[in-house]
Amino acid sequence: MTARRLIPVSATLVLSLAAATGAIAKTPAAPAAATVVNQAISEAEVLGAQRAWCQALVDISTTHARSGQAAAKALAERVIDSAYGYQMGAVLFKPTLTVAPQTFRTTRAGALAYFVGGDAAFPKDTGFALKGWTNCEVANAAVFIAGDSATTMGNVRITNSKGDVTTVDKTWGYVKDDAGRLRIVLHHSSLPFSGN
Amino acid sequence: MTARRLIPVSATLVLSLAAATGAIAKTPAAPAAATVVNQAISEAEVLGAQRAWCQALVDISTTHARSGQAAAKALAERVIDSAYGYQMGAVLFKPTLTVAPQTFRTTRAGALAYFVGGDAAFPKDTGFALKGWTNCEVANAAVFIAGDSATTMGNVRITNSKGDVTTVDKTWGYVKDDAGRLRIVLHHSSLPFSGN
Amino acid sequence: MTARRLIPVSATLVLSLAAATGAIAKTPAAPAAATVVNQAISEAEVLGAQRAWCQALVDISTTHARSGQAAAKALAERVIDSAYGYQMGAVLFKPTLTVAPQTFRTTRAGALAYFVGGDAAFPKDTGFALKGWTNCEVANAAVFIAGDSATTMGNVRITNSKGDVTTVDKTWGYVKDDAGRLRIVLHHSSLPFSGN
Amino acid sequence: MTARRLIPVSATLVLSLAAATGAIAKTPAAPAAATVVNQAISEAEVLGAQRAWCQALVDISTTHARSGQAAAKALAERVIDSAYGYQMGAVLFKPTLTVAPQTFRTTRAGALAYFVGGDAAFPKDTGFALKGWTNCEVANAAVFIAGDSATTMGNVRITNSKGDVTTVDKTWGYVKDDAGRLRIVLHHSSLPFSGN
Numbered sequence: 108m109t110a111r112r113l114i115p116v117s118a119t120l121v122l123s124l125a126a127a128t129g130a131i132a133k134t135p136a137a138p139a140a141a142t143v144v145n146q147a148i149s150e151a152e153v154l155g156a157q158r159a160w161c162q163a164l165v166d167i168s169t170t171h172a173r174s175g176q177a178a179a180k181a182l183a184e185r186v187i188d189s190a191y192g193y194q195m196g197a198v199l200f201k202p203t204l205t206v207a208p209q210t211f212r213t214t215r216a217g218a219l220a221y222f223v224g225g226d227a228a229f230p231k232d233t234g235f236a237l238k239g240w241t242n243c244e245v246a247n248a249a250v251f252i253a254g255d256s257a258t259t260m261g262n263v264r265i266t267n268s269k270g271d272v273t274t275v276d277k278t279w280g281y282v283k284d285d286a287g288r289l290r291i292v293l294h295h296s297s298l299p300f301s302g303n
Numbered sequence: 304m305t306a307r308r309l310i311p312v313s314a315t316l317v318l319s320l321a322a323a324t325g326a327i328a329k330t331p332a333a334p335a336a337a338t339v340v341n342q343a344i345s346e347a348e349v350l351g352a353q354r355a356w357c358q359a360l361v362d363i364s365t366t367h368a369r370s371g372q373a374a375a376k377a378l379a380e381r382v383i384d385s386a387y388g389y390q391m392g393a394v395l396f397k398p399t400l401t402v403a404p405q406t407f408r409t410t411r412a413g414a415l416a417y418f419v420g421g422d423a424a425f426p427k428d429t430g431f432a433l434k435g436w437t438n439c440e441v442a443n444a445a446v447f448i449a450g451d452s453a454t455t456m457g458n459v460r461i462t463n464s465k466g467d468v469t470t471v472d473k474t475w476g477y478v479k480d481d482a483g484r485l486r487i488v489l490h491h492s493s494l495p496f497s498g499n
Numbered sequence: 500m501t502a503r504r505l506i507p508v509s510a511t512l513v514l515s516l517a518a519a520t521g522a523i524a525k526t527p528a529a530p531a532a533a534t535v536v537n538q539a540i541s542e543a544e545v546l547g548a549q550r551a552w553c554q555a556l557v558d559i560s561t562t563h564a565r566s567g568q569a570a571a572k573a574l575a576e577r578v579i580d581s582a583y584g585y586q587m588g589a590v591l592f593k594p595t596l597t598v599a600p601q602t603f604r605t606t607r608a609g610a611l612a613y614f615v616g617g618d619a620a621f622p623k624d625t626g627f628a629l630k631g632w633t634n635c636e637v638a639n640a641a642v643f644i645a646g647d648s649a650t651t652m653g654n655v656r657i658t659n660s661k662g663d664v665t666t667v668d669k670t671w672g673y674v675k676d677d678a679g680r681l682r683i684v685l686h687h688s689s690l691p692f693s694g695n
Numbered sequence: 696m697t698a699r700r701l702i703p704v705s706a707t708l709v710l711s712l713a714a715a716t717g718a719i720a721k722t723p724a725a726p727a728a729a730t731v732v733n734q735a736i737s738e739a740e741v742l743g744a745q746r747a748w749c750q751a752l753v754d755i756s757t758t759h760a761r762s763g764q765a766a767a768k769a770l771a772e773r774v775i776d777s778a779y780g781y782q783m784g785a786v787l788f789k790p791t792l793t794v795a796p797q798t799f800r801t802t803r804a805g806a807l808a809y810f811v812g813g814d815a816a817f818p819k820d821t822g823f824a825l826k827g828w829t830n831c832e833v834a835n836a837a838v839f840i841a842g843d844s845a846t847t848m849g850n851v852r853i854t855n856s857k858g859d860v861t862t863v864d865k866t867w868g869y870v871k872d873d874a875g876r877l878r879i880v881l882h883h884s885s886l887p888f889s890g891n
Contacts, residue, residue, distance in 0.1 A: 339641070449647055451647050
């Protein structure tokens with residue numbers, strides 16, 4: 108072997124620290140700022156994702172009223188594909204109004220049927236997002252950011268075209284995808300318990 | 304400087320790879336197996352934590368029946384302190400039967416009041432765990448293990464001393480603490496929606 | 500409002516548990532097995548990723564010998580794009596043989612130059628992967644799986660066509676991408692210190 | 696059963712949304728701000744942990760000079776126990792100056808021996824932290840925060856009492872413990888390669 112590219116240090120070499128580090132110290136210090144990649148989820152990102160969900164609900168309702176179910180369905184598909192994490196294998200989704208044996212909508216098809224109906228495989232779904240929602244607001248009780256996942260719990264209040272307000276108890280869980288976008292991987296929504 | 308402990312390589316040293324690695328190759332190879340620390344959450348751990356929650360519910364009921372509320376409360380405190388993550392700052396807990404404005408029990412006191420009652424600060428709590436539960440079973444719809452956190456969604460069916468079965472829609476979220484024990488950091492429980 | 504789709508419970512409704520859960524209990528229990536998504540990193544996946552890195556190193560050398568630098572470079576690009584995480588913003592990469600002020604190769608271009616040379620922006624790089632490597636073996640001292648990330652530390656021993664063996668101290672850090680593939684986001688390689 | 700605490704909704708109940716949500720809407724909205732628990736690692740925390748490591752190194756040297764090895768050892772133990780994560784099972788630690796077969800110090804005892812020497816089980820350790828260090832500075836090339844873990848890579852420059860500066864290539868990996876404190880779970884330090 109003639110090429111001498113790898114230079115492990117022989118056990119016989121003993122250099123003084125002064126000599127060696129003298130040379131090293133003359134090396135110009137790296138002046139550049141450090142590259143920082145921060146994938147931590149921020150509270151602002153979580154609140155933004157919540158607002159986006161609310162806006163999407165109203166948008167689907169508006170699209171339905173103006174352009175019909177097919178247009179609303181197309182929008183709902185885009186929303187699901189960008190805001191939920193079904194491509195990860197499953198989403199833990201318990202919508203507000205589903206019933207057994209189709210309570211849990213762990214597949215994309217089940218989520219889409221819930222939001223816009225029209226799927227014979229989910230015969231009880233009439234399209235939650237088509238009910239003429241005009242407003243949607245979030246009131247968090249708590250937000251827990253574990254660093255690379257975040258969960259929220261609180262109320263969501265949605266208003267229909269008559270001004271009726273429905274309050275639901277809502278839990279969302281988020282993770283970031285490779286592109287840095289929060290995706291819903293957990294969604295449990297329920298009507299408040301009415302005590303005695 | 305007389306001590307020559309640090310030996311950075313001078314820029315003038317050029318050794319042949321053959322010579323240097325010849326020496327290195329004679330070093331006895333590390334024979335030991337690698338130390339492996341695996342903090343990943345397993346499915347078995349998740350299912351075990353669910354069973355432990357069910358067992359604790361029945362145990363608190365049994366303790367209440369046999370030994371009274373004070374004993375049940377003491378047990379409930381031990382369960383909360385070992386199975387939930389309140390020491391992390393908050394738990395996102397929406398119990399089955401709470402109502403506004405105390406729906407969400409993000410503090411340990413709120414959880415304890417829900418399970419065993421007797422706290423004037425939570426006047427509507429009569430003690431969910433004191434209702435004579437004799438059995439508790441979990442039927443998961445989905446389990447999502449992100450690696451260092453896990454969430455489950457599905458039904459929990461609890462049976463009282465008369466044989467009545469109550470089914471709830473249940474979401475749990477877990478993380479591991481420093482000791483490697485799963486702790487509940489998210490718990491959303493709701494009665495099934497009753498469709499129209 | 501005529502449509503009666505949402506049915507929150509009025510505060511005036513009081514049903515007996517026996518009556519209500521009697522109905523619920525008749526609901527057929529969900530028979531299906533739970534959907535399980537497990538993104539935890541396993542030890543087998545980590546060891547597989549290490550073997551894949553070793554194989555890629557040998558493959559690039561072999562390709563270089565048979566088909567020249569351009570072919571080796573094309574292969575190295577595929578390796579970097581599939582095995583490293585540069586698309587996340589940066590990789591913390593300290594190759595074995597780099598020197599200041601280009602010691603750290605946090606960009607894809609810097610990694611490619613290190614492996615196959617030929618980049619005027621990295622004039623000291625002669626192509627580490629082109630040195631005729633014929634074998635590469637990993638001896639881990641420790642593996643730490645945090646759940647959604649994993650790190651390894653130990654020796655990697657690489658053999659050239661003359662049979663010379665070079666041992667390096669190697670740390671790798673991995674995360675999973677959206678597709679579930681481990682990617683190197685940290686790589687610190689250094690020649691062993693030669694003591695006094 | 697006379698106690699009527701659980702009130703699942705009967706399938707025969709159909710209430711108008713207007714009536715029901717009218718009642719709900721009158722419920723006073725939760726006014727309190729959300730509880731926010733944020734366990735994400737911040738860049739400031741990482742930089743702080745690095746500065747703390749540097750300060751601890753100088754402190755151990757100073758303590759050694761003033762009070763002797765026993766005092767330095769006691770301080771080093773406190774530093775290791777508070778700044779490293781050995782209690783998690785192992786730390787991936789490759790110190791600057793260790794040699795085979797004791798290159799990797801995955802145990803607390805191995806780390807302590809490296810820093811302060813005096814352990815017959817690690818006969819080549821003379822105590823890296825006892826070498827009279829008077830200054831320690833970090834120059835990061837890159838910082839990668841995954842959310843619940845963080846890694847840094849760059850140079851650390853340490854100065855002894857004669858003013859000699861030694862530069863090392865340094866990788867640190869951190870996670871947060873239950874108390875929210877960053878702990879080093881990965882530490883790979885190496886002298887710069889000296890090119891040909």
